[in-house]
Amino acid sequence: MPEPGHDAGAAMTALLLVGAGHTHLYLVKHAAELAAAGYRVQLLAPRFFDYSGVASARAAGALSGDAGRIDVRALAAGCGVDFHEATVESLDADARIAVTSDGARLPYDVLSINIGSVVAPEGMEVHPGVLRVKPLSGLGDLDVRLRALGQRGAAVTVVGGGASGLELAAHLAVRPDVAQVRLVESGPFLGADLPAGARTRISRLLTKRDVVVHTGCVVSEIGERQLVCQDGTQMAHDVAVLATGLAAPPLLAALGLGDGHGVPVRATLQHVDRDEIYAVGDCAHFLPRPLPRLGVHGVRQGPVLHRSLLARVRAEPLPVYEPQRRALSILDLGGAVGLAVRGRVWWYGTGPLHLKRYIDRRWLRTYQPEPGPWQRPTG
Ligand SMILES: Cc1cc2nc3c(=O)[nH]c(=O)nc-3n(C[C@H](O)[C@H](O)[C@H](O)COP(=O)(O)OP(=O)(O)OC[C@H]3O[C@@H](n4cnc5c(N)ncnc54)[C@H](O)[C@@H]3O)c2cc1C
Structure with a gap:
């Protein structure tokens, strides 16, 4: 059904989001604006997203097993996005159909890939x-x-x-x-x-x-x-x-979209040869300059992709992604210490870890309705 604010006479544009990585989580959260602009948004992804910022601490047992876990199905339901719980297996890019691991054939007008790395x-x-x-x-x-x-x-x-x-x-x-x-x-x-x-x-x-x-x-x-x-x-x-x-998942080559470097994309985040296909985050090979595989790029690409999708239905020029030259990265080294690095500047101690936890929690709160305690119960 067309959303309020959308011209009822115009056909809906089928937007298929593959993978619930950082960028797509942002789109899901802002799906109402996409729907109002004429998109029917569908998300194809596994049920849970695990946040890498707490992955080492969680894997080593320092944080509870569900710290940093986002229930993608619940998030999609709350944002009015049609959620298909599966992974993509193959693609017919000419017919614009994605085939899923449970055998469904999902048609799209616009496709975006955010499936991370291996x-x-x-x-x-x-x-x-x-x-x-x-x-x-x-x-x-x-x-x-x-x-x-x-x-x-x-x-x-x-x-x-x-x-x-x-x-x-x-x-x-x-x-x-x-x-x-x-x-x-x-x-x-x-x-x-x-x-x-x-x-x-x-x-x-x-x-x-x-x-x-x-x-x-x-x-x-x-x-x-x-x-x-x-x-x-x-x-x-x-x-x-x-x-x-x-590295980029080998699946991308099987889909015919890229190679071990990822899906080749222009500064607009569009596939180099196909305007209707976007790729973001670790699985994208950003052609203007190589990007390190860091969550920060996926996070910052969210608003760019969102504006791009709105611009394309309005036939406006598409925005470009301009990566930061130096991003802050903070390592969690256990024992309550961390190491923050930005360019050649670094800072070691408990302060960086507090800063990291603050940044991580702030980001996760956007997507987790009620984040539980992170600390693993003792005993
Ligand atoms: C141990 C560790 C710690 C890290 N710590 C940090 C950090 O502190 N800060 C930082 O910036 N970066 C960190 N990174 C790097 C970070 O993990 C990646 O850069 C970031 O996760 C990439 O985000 P993304 O959105 O592209 O993909 P992801 O976060 O990997 O999300 C991709 C999603 O797609 C889903 N998916 C996969 N295959 C399919 C498919 N076929 N169909 C549908 N869905 C699929 C996955 O389930 C996943 O939920 C860390 C990496 C590791 C390994």
Whole structure:
């Protein structure tokens, strides 16, 4: 049924949102304006969205299991959006039909993709039992696995010394049921994107927490119980976590929309060859300049995509996304400390973690009607 404010004589435009990433959550929240402009909005996504800002703390058991979880179905219902709980499996871009994992065929006039990223295993052989930091649904099993190992004290190996690997290793090292944490990095040092002083600070922290760091170690194979490096070194573990950086989901190539870099988009966030297809967040390959895979871009693209959709039905010029040169990023390092970095400036201590929690809660409050307590109950 046409929405109030919409010209009843005009046909509705079918807008299909695939994935409930950061950008699409914003659109769902502002769906009433889209409906008034003539859109029939449908969201195709899994029921829950997990917020990465609290993912390491949650995976390591420092925050409760549902901290940072958004019930997408409830949000869509509250905003008048038609929700289809499934994932996209294939696409007929010429007929403009998306086929879902439960076999439904969803027609669209305008399509937007916001399906996030996956871990890039960089040519290594990885056992299916090895946990991956992305998608976040898989990382949720870490706490469960560690609890199942009981009091004997687990040996955990984290592969990849970037932001998420550092967060996880630092967190796990303060967990009482973890006996040993190894952090394995192929490059010459940890936290290659961090300012040198911040890298030194984190290395000191890891040493103090008895994390065993192996740099310059190129992993070729990760099995269920041990990993092997190219130089033949073998390391045993109870649990291994892969944190070797993020890449676009291989599904995009299967959909015919992109490659490992993502869906190629112009500054308007539209597909390079198809005006009716948008891609946002980690799954987009922003052609004007490479963007790091950070939630902040997905968040900031929300208002741009929203304005773009309104502009296109009014035949107005489309807005462009202008990314910040330097974004603030804050690592949660467990033990009540964090590290904030913006460009070459950094700040370590309890203050950055408080700031992070404040930012995260403020963002989540927009989408969670009643956020529960985050702290894991003790005992
Ligand atoms: C451990 C960890 C910690 C991080 N911490 C931070 C941080 O503190 N700050 C920061 O800025 N970035 C952080 N990042 C990076 C951050 O996770 C990503 O940049 C961000 O989540 C990307 O947002 P997005 O909206 O593109 O996708 P996502 O947040 O990944 O959302 C994509 C959604 O699409 C859904 N989906 C997936 N496949 C399909 C499909 N086929 N069909 C339909 N739906 C699908 C998923 O279920 C998911 O809900 C972290 C990453 C990791 C791994």
